[in-house]
Amino acid sequence: MLVGYGILAGETVKVSSPGIVQISVFKEWDGNISGAVNTSTYLKSLGIPAVFHPVGYFLSETREEVRRQNMDALLYLAKHSTQPMIVHDETTPWSTPLVGQYEEAYEEALKKITEHCPVSIENASNTLDVTRFWHRFASSITLDIGHVQAAGIDSETFVEELDSDLCSKVEFIHVHRANGPHYNGVTDHWGLTPNCKELKALRKFLKRNSNVKIILEIINKDDVRESLALIEDVVREVNYAVNTGN
Structure with missing residues (x-):
């Protein structure tokens, strides 16, 4: 298991020797x-290792000029990728499951990107429907535990009940805490606390599949070190259990 955290493009990496960084x-x-x-x-x-995570460059975009701009950016990143690119699940402009031209556009974009690097699909737009979406599109999955909890789903139950086929496809895990709105209205991406649901869900998932890369995604960078330490405690605990058979 690798443990690291996310930054914005151009932001300085402030934690020494992270196992992985998401940009x-x-x-x-x-x-x-x-x-x-x-x-x-x-x-x-x-x-x-660095992972690119483009946000807002919709793969299902059907307007010709906007789609061209999106794909130019995505393919440029893909050509410089050494890890899978993390993209979001998507819906139509009216928040329904992708069908017709939108489904075709998403699938076509996936094919073009994967000519240069693998793609891992994260639950972000519609977590309530994401298992169907993953079955339809994903060869690699980014499980965002914070988004599960923020969607009103019990994250511990979700990871326990995730079917084995999808569980084995999880390559990345995003961890952050759902704790009400920030200044910008976002209700998750808070730092972790020792007994939060998201950490408990992480522990339960790692007992099913520990061959993953864990990425902390939080807004307040002052909480990064403490939250990473909590994740690393969970990783050590799971590794000990695996190594000792407990």
Whole structure:
């Protein structure tokens, strides 16, 4: 297991020797594709794996010019990727499951990206429907435990009941805490606490599949070190149980 955390494109890595770093690029914040690639190159020189996580570059986009812009950005990142690219599940513009031209557009975009790097699909847009979405599209899964809890689903039950086929496809886990709205209205991505549901769910999932990379995704960077330490405690506990047969 690798344990690391997420940063924004161009942001400085402040934790020494993380096991892995996720670089998020938000289109709505004007993106920073070149900054993401530069950060990835720097991390690679240090021997630290970097994962690109583009947000807002919708794979199901059907407007020709917007789709071209999205795909240009996604393919540029894909060509510079050394890890799978993490993308979101998606819905139609009216928040229903992808069908017709939207489903075809998403599938076509996946095929183009995977010519350059693998793709891992995260539950973000519609966690209530994500198991169907994963069965339909995913060869690799990013399980966001915080999004499960924020969607009103008990995250411990979710990871226990996730079917074995999907469980085996989980390659990345996003961990953060659902704890009500931040200043920007986001209701999750809080730092972890010792007995939070999300940590308990992580522990239960790792007992089913420990061959994963764990990424902390929180807004308050002052909480990164403490939250990483809590994750690492869980990892040590699970590793001990596996090694001793307990």
